[in-house]
Amino acid sequence: MDGKKSQANGSKDAAAEAGHVFTGIPGLDKMLGKGIPVGSSVLIEGGPGSGKTMLCLAIASHYCKTGKKVLYMSFEEPEKRLVEHLETLDKNAKKYISSDLLRLKRFNALDVARSVEALLSEAKKELLIDVNPVFFPTDFKPDLVLMDSLTSISSAFSGEDSRFRIYMEQLFRYLEKENISSFLIREVANPSHTGRQGSELGEAVSFLSDGIIIIYNVLHPGGERGTGIEILKLRGVAIERKIVKMKIGMDGITVYPNEQIPSGCTLT
Ligand SMILES: Nc1ncnc2c1ncn2[C@@H]1O[C@H](COP(=O)(O)OP(=O)(O)OP(=O)(O)O)[C@@H](O)[C@H]1O
Ligand SMILES: [Mg+2]
Numbered sequence: 147m148d149g150k151k152s153q154a155n156g157s158k159d160a161a162a163e164a165g166h167v168f169t170g171i172p173g174l175d176k177m178l179g180k181g182i183p184v185g186s187s188v189l190i191e192g193g194p195g196s197g198k199t200m201l202c203l204a205i206a207s208h209y210c211k212t213g214k215k216v217l218y219m220s221f222e223e224p225e226k227r228l229v230e231h232l233e234t235l236d237k238n239a240k241k242y243i244s245s246d247l248l249r250l251k252r253f254n255a256l257d258v259a260r261s262v263e264a265l266l267s268e269a270k271k272e273l274l275i276d277v278n279p280v281f282f283p284t285d286f287k288p289d290l291v292l293m294d295s296l297t298s299i300s301s302a303f304s305g306e307d308s309r310f311r312i313y314m315e316q317l318f319r320y321l322e323k324e325n326i327s328s329f330l331i332r333e334v335a336n337p338s339h340t341g342r343q344g345s346e347l348g349e350a351v352s353f354l355s356d357g358i359i360i361i362y363n364v365l366h367p368g369g370e371r372g373t374g375i376e377i378l379k380l381r382g383v384a385i386e387r388k389i390v391k392m393k394i395g396m397d398g399i400t401v402y403p404n405e406q407i408p409s410g411c412t413l414t
Contacts (some may be wrong), residue, residue, distance in 0.1 A: 159181075163181060165183060166180050166182060166184065167181055167182055168182070169205045170204065170207070170209075170211070171201070171205070171208070171399050171401055172400050173390075173392075173400055173401030173402055173403050174377075174392075174401040174403075176386075176401075176403045177377055177401070178377065178380070178383065179383045179384045179385055179386075180383055180384075181383070182327065182380065182383070183382055184327055185321070185326065185327055186327055186356035186357055186380070186381070187318050187321055187322075187327075187354070187355045188327075188329050188355060188380070189296075189329075189330050189331075189352065189357070189359070190330065190331045190359050191331075191332045191333075191334050191358060191359070191360045192333070192334065192361030193333070193334060193335065193361075193363050193414055196361040196362065196363050196373065197361050197373055197392065198295070198331045199222075199294055200231065200399060201359075201361065201399060202292045202294060202331060203218075203232045203235055204235050204398055205290070205292070206218055206232070206292055207235055207238075207239070209290045210238070210242040210247045210248050211236075214247075214289040214290060215246075215286070215287065215289050215290070216242075216248045216249070216290045217249045217251070217282075217286060217288035217290070217291045218249065218251070218294070219251055219292065219293045219294065220253070220294045221252070221253055221255040221293070221295060222294055222295060222298055223252075224252055225251065225252050228250050232250075234396070235398050249283065249288070251283070255298040255299050255302035256302045257281075258299060259299065259303045259304070261281070262313045263303070263309060266309060288326060289326065289327065290326065290327050290328065291321065291326055291327075292329050292331075293328070293329075295331035295333055296314070296332050296351060297332055299313075314351050314354055315354060332351065336414065356381045357378075358379045359375065359376070359377050360376045361373060361374070361375050361392065362374040362375070362389065362413040363414045364411050366410075366411050372393075372407075373391070373392045373393065373394065374391060374392060374411075374413060375389070375390060376388065386403060389413070390402055390403055390404075390405055390407065391405040391406075
């Protein structure tokens with residue numbers, strides 16, 4: 147294991163324990179201990195414009211660089227725009243697509259919700275049914291699935307949260323059975339783990355996921371704005387628990403594990 151050498155070129159994958167993987171994001175991997183267990187479902191939470199999509203695209207690029215297959219499911223931005231964002235992070239973006247390492251596909255959340263609801267009513271809403279998530283391509287076996295975002299899917303379900311929860315339980319079960327790692331974006335109006343009262347649509351997924359990474363919009367007392375990131379949970383892994391600085395720049399995303407967000411800042 148030559149961890150030092152691999153860190154020097156921005157990747158810590160060689161330092162990951164067997165059956166674990168890293169994100170490829172400098173600094174974040176340092177906080178991830180022995181790495182993310184393969185097959186884990188990790189939520190990426192954050193407010194509007196906090197950097198959730200860019201973070202997931204950076205992870206997608208890292209997986210493709212290491213020859214792994216990635217399915218990016220967008221329920222929000224069109225494919226063309228996502229490819230453009232990805233190209234700012236990785237000049238090989240189009241090559242990954244043409245060599246079928248990366249499938250970037252836009253779905254309509256309402257269509258998905260309707261098909262799921264139809265399946266659930268056929269199965270009398272029982273949890274025992276074993277439907278594969280209806281909208282996964284059948285001709286592509288990904289190592290990694292990214293969903294942008296669960297929030298769009300949950301709001302497409304007609305009213306009740308319970309159907310979304312049933313669907314999510316099945317999705318998590320399917321990903322686990324197929325040993326597919328996943329990063330699932332969840333938009334939150336307010337960071338949900340900083341003492342805020344009340345609950346948001348789709349919050350139940352926090353308990354189903356193996357890990358949670360939160361991105362914060364940071365407001366410094368002097369009015370300056372920045373970004374913070376925290377690994378809130380990762381089952382089976384000793385993580386560094388603190389909120390640290392993150393930057394999105396022309397050279398991609400960087401996390402600064404030694405630069406904690408000072409007290410006195412407001413996190414939104
Ligand atoms: N190449 C870049 N250099 C610097 N900043 C960038 C770059 N690309 C994107 N950003 C910034 O990153 C921010 C986060 O964008 P992103 O789309 O990832 O947020 P998001 O959390 O997915 O937002 P939403 O909730 O609207 O989906 C943007 O506001 C933009 O200012
Ligand atoms: Mg986004």
